[in-house]
Amino acid sequence: MHEMSIASALMDQIMETAKLNNLVKVEEVEIQAGLLKQVVPDVMQAAFEAVISGTIVEGARLKIIEVKAEARCLSCGQVFEPKVDNFLCSVCNKADVEIIKGNEIILKSLTGKNLEEEDKNES
Amino acid sequence: MKVNVIKNVLQANDIIAAKNRKVFKEAGLLGINIISSPGSGKTTLLEKTIPTLMPEQKSIVLVGDLETTRDADRVAPYAEEVVQINTGMSCHLYANQIAESLTELELNKADFLFIENVGNMVCPGEFDLGENVKVILLSIPEGDDKVAKYPTIFRAADMVLLTKIDLLGVLNFDLDRVMEDLRKLNENVPVIKMSSLAGEGMEEWLGWLKEQRNKSIGNQAKFITPE
Numbered sequence: 001m002h003e004m005s006i007a008s009a010l011m012d013q014i015m016e017t018a019k020l021n022n023l024v025k026v027e028e029v030e031i032q033a034g035l036l037k038q039v040v041p042d043v044m045q046a047a048f049e050a051v052i053s054g055t056i057v058e059g060a061r062l063k064i065i066e067v068k069a070e071a072r073c074l075s076c077g078q079v080f081e082p083k084v085d086n087f088l089c090s091v092c093n094k095a096d097v098e099i100i101k102g103n104e105i106i107l108k109s110l111t112g113k114n115l116e117e118e119d120k121n122e123s
Numbered sequence: 124m125k126v127n128v129i130k131n132v133l134q135a136n137d138i139i140a141a142k143n144r145k146v147f148k149e150a151g152l153l154g155i156n157i158i159s160s161p162g163s164g165k166t167t168l169l170e171k172t173i174p175t176l177m178p179e180q181k182s183i184v185l186v187g188d189l190e191t192t193r194d195a196d197r198v199a200p201y202a203e204e205v206v207q208i209n210t211g212m213s214c215h216l217y218a219n220q221i222a223e224s225l226t227e228l229e230l231n232k233a234d235f236l237f238i239e240n241v242g243n244m245v246c247p248g249e250f251d252l253g254e255n256v257k258v259i260l261l262s263i264p265e266g267d268d269k270v271a272k273y274p275t276i277f278r279a280a281d282m283v284l285l286t287k288i289d290l291l292g293v294l295n296f297d298l299d300r301v302m303e304d305l306r307k308l309n310e311n312v313p314v315i316k317m318s319s320l321a322g323e324g325m326e327e328w329l330g331w332l333k334e335q336r337n338k339s340i341g342n343q344a345k346f347i348t349p350e
């Protein structure tokens with residue numbers, strides 16, 4: 001259920017970005033969700049719908065790109081893809097790593113209309 | 124039109140968390156984020172830990188719960204200050220809630236700041252509060268499969284406390300399995316077998332806390348210097 005918190009943080013960034021780019025309507029939101037952040041797509045979708053209701057983002061499509069995890073072994077430097085429940089290095093069999101990828105949630109892009117485009121649409 | 128952004132969604136939380144961490148350091152406090160399922164023994168652990176640290180070392184407690192002030196009431200007799208944070212719908216604490224609580228507190232009065240997070244094994248792990256260490260509790264009655272089922276929180280742990288170890292005899296709990304699952308996730312994490320009721324593991328736990336404080340803050344004692 002941390003998806004709800006993620007969705008409201010996401011909403012703040014969407015509104016900020018929309019304002020900066022003079023968007024009056026947002027139609028698609030693209031995010032990258034690292035595997036280690038444990039975002040459940042269906043739950044994220046529901047949370048997203050809850051926070052966008054009644055805003056310029058209402059009705060927008062949420063595109064979630066799942067990002068696999070990547071780790072670097074701190075003993076031997078090997079870079080590998082860990083499983084959620086297994087961070088053992090394939091070379092030295094130790095779970096002592098630095099996470100390179102998969103531990104972040106990133107707002108990647110917004111697609112929408114600025115005032116000009118919206119006017120064109122209506123006429 | 125399409126706008127490319129690349130923005131860390133949790134940035135706002137992370138920035139406040141970093142500020143909290145700075146406040147802890149300046150106040151000479153070790154921040155401890157305590158995470159587990161509901162009922163694993165977080166509050167009981169605090170009820171036993173805080174008086175045992177005294178009088179040399181004093182504690183402040185922040186307790187997150189969906190509702191009620193019961194846990195705050197339980198630790199209030201021992202702690203220098205207690206703040207109950209009711210999270211309502213949210214299944215975890217935010218850095219922001221900690222930051223707000225910090226403004227109400229006399230931080231110089233204590234050495235340790237314990238944060239009892241909302242009982243949950245998933246969500247609290249995703250939100251940095253600015254703590255210096257994350258302590259994860261797994262109680263024996265929860266079963267020996269929980270490390271494998273909630274790996275992410277155990278991977279992030281700086282300490283794992285196996286609580287209610289006094290119940291090991293009556294429950295079918297395979298300690299080796301837990302240790303094996305942990306080693307796949309977190310090579311160096313220390314594990315203490317604890318019973319808040321029987322006192323087992325308490326000394327080791329207190330030793331670890333003091334060591335962590337020395338590491339983060341330095342060896343300055345605020346009150347009576349311990350022998």
Ligand SMILES: Nc1nc2c(ncn2[C@@H]2O[C@H](COP(=O)(O)OP(=O)(O)O)[C@@H](O)[C@H]2O)c(=O)[nH]1
Binds near residue numbers: 162317
């Ligand atoms: N047998 C046993 N019971 C414990 C121990 N620690 C806590 N409990 C019990 O577990 C229950 C839940 O404890 P509590 O501290 O409220 O858990 P929290 O929800 O994680 O804060 C209470 O009834 C405690 O008395 C322990 O070490 N051994």
Ligand SMILES: [Mg+2]
Binds near residue numbers: 165166167194239
């Ligand atoms: Mg409690």
Ligand SMILES: [Zn+2]
Binds near residue numbers: 073076090091
């Ligand atoms: Zn290796």
